[in-house]
Amino acid sequence: MSAQSGGSILRQPMSVWATAFAAVVAFMGIGLVDPILPSIAQGLHAGPSQVSLLFTSYFLVTAVAMLVTGWVSSRIGGRSTLLLGLALVVVFAALAGTSGSVGELVGFRAGWGLGNALFVATALAVIVGAASGGAESAIILYEAALGLGISMGPLVGAALGDWNWRAPFFGTASLMAVGFVLIATLLRSTPKPAVKTRLTAPLRALAHGGLSTTAFTAFFYNFAFFTILAFTPFILGMSPYGIGAVFFGWGACVALSSVFGAPFLQRRIGSVRVLHLSLAVLAALQVCIALSGHVGIIVFVVLSGIPIGLNNTVFTEAAMEVSDAPRPVASAGYNFVRWTGGALAPYVATKLGEDVAPTLPYFLGALCCLAGMAVLYGRRHHMRSLERVDAGHALQEAPAAA
Structure with missing residues (x-):
């Protein structure tokens, strides 16, 4: 990103900052339960694989709900969709704090996932539409919110x-209530699209070779990503503060590489090569986690945030730019496939680690990274439009650099 672009990313309307704040809190919900997974298992007398369903129900409902977000927002408008999503998160996060069993907690997390889907998919479109500095700056701002929240x-x-x-659930509900008030007061009503989105539009958009290639590569990447996030707390053997510190370092790497590393590498080697590089590095780090002792696990988990941050930004930009589908529709189709991988990983990985060997989830995660690279390479001809977008960005930045 050029200096000019870098300056404009901070000069945004208050409505964009309000939406970004709520996005930070929404993404906090992903990593919020990580440090307390062992505590939840102990408090509710459940095993690791049972507790991992907190992630599975959340992401599975998020994935399916992505298919209806465009349909909803095209009928009630972006602002109303954001507020509806936030309201659902507030209600179900608070209810999660009252849970008396794992089943109840998993069910409330599913409702939380519905609200999160409505908010997250629409927030990206709202930020892209309202932010100054163009779509690239808006996506980087969105990914910065993701990294900060995580x-x-x-x-x-x-x-x-x-x-x-129980306290983190009540805390999230309170913060999301603040986000609800900010958006209700600072974000003006967004105009409804001239053409209403059909329910089948996201699935139809996946017929585009570039978008489907991006989505299914991201499916395998997300499996590897959430293997680290969901299973690692059980093998660290640390207090909530210890686990929180490890994943704070990991999340800081995600945020920094998303905002600074991804644009830098995209300008120099192109988006597709960045994806190959980051997937290969993530695969290597997963193998290192599997083969390491306690200190090595901590170090390599933290470092895994770097390729994850690169992937998050490049995949999001690719989904927005690689096809001719409207951005909200492309985002919905891509996220449906992507979050399905995130939904499968926590239970599958934790079950394998619980019943077979604690190293197996990481080897499987590494294989998923290689599978993603194979999809990306085998269907590389579908990604030529993305290469043209990269070339266009380079031409735009050349005068600023001069």
């Missing part, structure tokens, strides 16, 4: 969870 989530979860495992 990094802060474990800290908030650890601080509140050390007091009581």
Whole structure:
């Protein structure tokens, strides 16, 4: 990103900052439960694989709900969709704090996932539409919110969870209520699209070779990503504060590489090569985690945030740019496939680690990275439009560099 672009990313309307704040809190919900997974298992007398369903139900509902977000927002408008999503998160996060069993908690997390899907998919479109500096700056701002939320989530979860495992859920509900008020007061009503989105539009968009290639590569990547996030807390053997500190370092790497590393590498080697590079590095780090002792696990988990941050930004930009589908429709189709991988990983990985060997989930995650690279290479001809977008960005930045 040029200096000019870098300056404009900070000069945004208040409505964009309000949406970005709520996005930070929404993404906090992903890593919030990480430090308290062992505490939840102990408090509710459940095994690791049972507790991992907190992630599975959340992401599975998020994935399916992505298919209806465009249909909803095209009928009630972006602002109303954001507020509906936030309201659902507030209600179900608070209910999660009252759970008396794993089944109840898993069910409330599913409702939380529905609200999160409505908010997250629409927030990206709202930020892209309202932000100054163009779509690239808006996506980087969105990914910065994602990285900050993911990094802060474990800290908030650890601080509140050390007091009581229920407290992080009530804390998230309170913060999301603040986000609801900010968006209600600062974001003006967004115009409804001239053409209403059909329910089948996201699936139809996946017929485009470039978008489907991006989505299914991201499917395998997300499996590897959430293997680290969901299973690692059980093998660290640390207190909530210890787990929170590890995943704060991991999240900080995600945020920094998303905002600074990804644009830098895209300008020099192109988006597709960045994806190959980051997937290969993530595969190597997963193998290192599997073969390491306690200190090595901590180091390599933290470092895995670097390729994850690169992937998050490049995959999001690719999904927005690689096809001719409207951005909200392309985002919905891509996220449906992507979050399905995120939904499968926590239970499958934790079950394998619980019943077979604690190293097996990481070897499987590494294989998933290689599978993603194979999809990307085998269907590389579908990604030529993305190469043209990269070339266009380079031409735009050449005068600024001069």
